[in-house]
Amino acid sequence: MPDIADDGPDANDREDSEGRDVQEGREDRDDREDRRGIQSIEVGGRLLKAAAARGQPLPLKALSQAAEMSPAKAHPYLVSFCKLGLMRQDPATGYYGLGPLAMEMGLIGMRQIDPIRLATARLEALAEEIGHTVAIAVWGSQGATIVRTAASPAAVHVTMRHGTVVSLSDTASGPLFAAYRPESEIKAMLAEARRKGPADLARVGPHDSPRELPTWAAFSATLDDIRGRVMHRSVGGIVEGVSALAVPVFDSDAQMALALTAIGPSGAFDAAWDGAVSRGLTGTATALMREIGGRFPG
Known part of the structure; x- marks a missing residue:
């Protein structure tokens, strides 16, 4: 049986090698093109x-x-x-x-944009900027619900828990959402809260005593005011000595996608409509709306 000598790569091997070199060279050039752009x-x-x-x-x-x-x-x-x-x-x-x-x-x-994900990415920086705990709230089946939080950098601060459903009438986020929900839906929620009785009414003060929900006429006036200011605040609304301020983020359909809410001790919390907390929240909300193509109602 004749010996088969191995004299090195044959023509096909050389062609394959040369082809790979050419292809790799093209890929290198393509990579450079990607970096340089057209x-x-x-x-x-x-x-x-x-x-x-x-x-x-x-x-x-x-x-x-x-x-x-x-x-x-x-x-x-x-x-x-x-x-x-x-x-x-x-x-x-x-x-x-x-x-x-x-x-x-x-x-x-x-359609590919997730407002909550984008807002979450800004939450820590927002808490650092304004010096208070901040949260993202969305509208759920039971009302405004906290879904993300970032703690205040301050030694003394107020915390919020994920999954908390906030009061419809006495918080910053609850009435803010209500202002941009269908009137029939909010009327029904208030009526249901009254039907259930004191256990479901807003509680305030050091003794956590129940407080009556507002009449529809009074609450409707509050909602009109919210739509005019495009923000809402609560000073000692649920817990005495605690204040909060919330601003909306609207999506491309002019629907309220979420609320950005800040909360802190009333003594250190700037609840002014044009104060530092308001400016920080509004600036972040504006940037988010620009990113998601949001627009205001009306």
């Missing part, structure tokens, strides 16, 4: 950003100025964007606005 796409993207920021169709000159480029430079990008559906040119006016694909992408992006 400049022409980034330049054209300025037109999309400008159109989104203005929120209405614009003539070529105004749109190109907003994107900081000449009309002659902007026009080829706009032609391509219109073909893709990212932009649309009104046949009557010639103005350019966002197209159907851009709108579809926006809707899909908003």
Whole structure:
């Protein structure tokens, strides 16, 4: 039987090796391209950003100025964007606005956003900023419910527990949600609380004594005030010496997605409508709404 000599890689082996080298070289170049990006796409993207920021169709000159480029430079990008559906040119006016694909992408992006997750990521920093315990509340089957908390950095602070359902009428979060829920739903909840009796009424003061729920007329006036201020506060509402302030976060459908609530000892808590706590909460809520594409009702 003849010996089979191994004289090194044959032609096929060499081709495979060379092919791998070429492929690896391409992947290296692709990686560099990924890091560097494609400049022409980034330049054209300025037109999309400008159109989104203005929120209405614009003539070529105004749109190109907003994107900081000449009309002659902007026009080829706009032609391509219109073909893709990212932009649309009104046949009557010639103005350019966002197209159907851009709108579809926006809707899909908003559906993928989890407001609670995004708010949770900001909670620790918010507690540090305002110096009080902060929480996220959502509307559940039994009312406003605490789902996330971040403790105050202060040595003396008030805590909140996950899963706590807060009072509909005497807290910061409860009436805030009620202001943006259907009136029939809130009326029914108040009626049910009265039917159940003192055990379910709001409790306040050092002796934890029951207090009557407000009449609908009084509570309705409170809800009107909340809608005007777009925030609510409670000073000694449930526990004497404890204050809270809450602001809403609305989603892309102008529905209240959650409440950001701060709570602390009344003596150290700035409950002013335009105070430090209010500014911290409002700033975070505004940033969240920008991130999720939220909009205010009305």
